[in-house]
Amino acid sequence: MCNRNPANDMCRRWCARPEGVSAHTDPDVDVRSPPGPGDRGSGTENRRRATATGGRAFPPRSFVRAGRAVHHERNRMMARTKRNRRSYSAGEWGRNRVRVFTDPKTGLYQMEWRENGRRLSRSLKHRDWTRAKRQADEAAAGFAVHEPNGNAEPEPLTLERLFDIYGEEVTPTKADRSRRYDRVAMRMFLGFFGLDRDPATLSQRDWDRFIRARRVGKVGPSGKPVSDRTVEFDLRFLIAVLNWASKSRDENGRLLLDSNPLRGLKTPKEKNPTRVVLSDEEYGALLGVSRKVDWRFHVALVLAHETGHRIGAIRQLRWSDIDFDDRTIVWRAEHEKTGYEHVTPMTDEAVVALEEAAQRRYPDAGDSPVLPAPKDASRCAGLSAVRYWWDKAQSLAGLEPKRGRGWHSLRRKFASDLMALPLKVLCELGGWKEAQTVLRCYQQADAGQLRKALESRPRVCA
Template sequence: MMARTKRSRRSYGAGEWGRNRVRVFPDPKTGILQIEWRENGRRLTRSLGHREWVRAKRQADQFAGGFVGPEIGNRVTTEPEPLTLGTLFDIYGEEVTPTKGERARRSDKVATRMFFQFFGGDRDPATLSQRDWDRFIRERRAGRIGPSGKPVGDRTIEWDLTFLIAVLNWAERSRDERGDLLLDRNPLKGLRKPREKNPTRVVLSEAEYQALLGVARGVNWRFRVALVLAHETGHRIGAIRQLRWSDIDIEAGVVRWRARHEKTGYEHTTPLTAEALAALEEARRMSRGIGDAPLIPASRDPSVSVSRSMARIWWERAEVAAGLEPKRGRGWHSLRRKFATDLMDLPLKVLCELGGWKNAQTVLRCYQRADEGQLRKALESRRRVRT
């Protein structure tokens, strides 16, 4: 029978009850970590002499496994163990990842496992170099590493390396219990990440939106509400799925976007159009939601929001019902690009506030696209000025 491990914010336990159970926990007054175990029926406690949570958990595992004995508390004042990539990822996962949104937390865990397996947990992070960087890009691009086991594009590789750089940058700014920096410098700082040369950024056309809207109610009333809100607010489907009735003020005609559901972590409030308010009234009639109930509930469990996969399935069904030819990149995010493009004449500051963008450059680079009509209009305006 394998040893059970229990994690919580206040303590960490390893081993089996009645046999080799060990627990570490912080002293409530000093914060210094303590280790506790039973010996001949007596409960014994000893100070570990430090506040390094990841290190304390490792010591508890070693104690439970019989690799070290009660003298562990007297040995921790020696020279600190060298920082390994595995330890660095553990610390980052304990202290930084929990502060992120749900999707980012999942992404961090997947990326951590991938880099841990590729570089090795015992690798000294200070020894990472250009050769490791280039080798990772080659192997990831070919599909020889990664959770899917399939080749991936430069955009995915860019996301992976952005996470790795973030961990190393954080280590460069963070200190251990002795006041020493975890990492003297980021060895990969300044290396160029691969970038997709011609990324597929489809902007949903007005005709396509009207076609989807025409079949939306037949797909599911929830899909129609989500479709209208995505079109009218310009927000991500992830944020729209997570809306609660407590976020909506129909009388004032505004909606609150919670920081934890926004990719940028930016909490803000935006006004609602007449079309959006009509969709919300429909949602209230269909779900009778109040208080903190989900605005777009799951079909099987109205107490939780509809899943991301179900939203994607609805979109695919609507495309088929509307007779739209499949097009790579046409999905929920194409509505966000349509929003930014439709409101291209607005000042960027106003557009960013409406759509929840923190960086105006992101809007210009990734979301707005001038069509032929706008280009001709601009040329006509120039001709009038010259005349």
């Protein structure tokens, strides 16, 4: 028989447990805090303790699990504070995270954010939960006063936004043809890499993927395969944009790009580029039919042959650039590809051609173009017009169309004909800025020059 007080409820629970069931397996006993030594002593020990103290024996201490209602009440009391301190977060961690929560002392909503690694907060001074969440969204979007110095969080730089900035600030400073190419190239790269692509994530894999796709015509305005020279030209434009972004800053003084992610990557090179030099016979044939094509074509052809300049600079000439007294031509920097303004003398053939053109000028035309447009005499002839004249002259002269034989072949002829001149003199005459460009792209020795060079070599007799 149990020696515990049957009037005690805990003792009744203890005695009611079936024999062989321990407190650790009884669901009615809480064993999370095990009893200390002596809590469950024998009856003899209890009686001895009671006799020594003059009291009665108490049953050993037992831990009984509280009822479900007691647990619910306890949890409700503990969670009351948490439910009252509701919170809402907007934005992204590490960028524009904003949190609103209830101040436990005042009940007003607080806004919390980080600035330069420091946690800052301020009171919103109201208890409207909907309004507090809206303020958190606006703050995360950069519209609230908590931003440092009142500046909004910068918009993430995407490839589309970078091209928009470049197109607004750099492209307008270029020539018409370059502006048109910039727009085409931007659309091509956006279509290939994506509008929302982060420029800083471009890598060697993207570089190689574009080269493969561009070569076979999977990307590009024409949809046709292109040469390595064209691919190189496209990639150099992309590199120029990224280089510009790595040196340009936004309104807050931050660089658009920390660095060019494609710096140092090799562009494809044309192994055997087509650089045609117009022969004397071909030039004579074109000159013979030049007046049948158009008087402006005759003047342009003679000037291209005698000055060695680009057709783009020749068609932009105005009469104020021509000095018949000193027999010189001023080549303006804004019309030169290199931006290099210079003055060159005229040959007799160039003077005669310009004097013929001057007779067609209206007396009150003022500073009119030397080669006026066919439909508007106040404007210079366009690129499409001079190309049409060239194709028509080839047809009349009986020359078969040949890839690479165009206006620029006259510039190569000029450099090759004057190969004996010092490079410095040749660069000044033709408007080249670097001598290496002349050696690499323009001067070409023909078979006669090679044979003559060998014949001039000193002979050694045995």
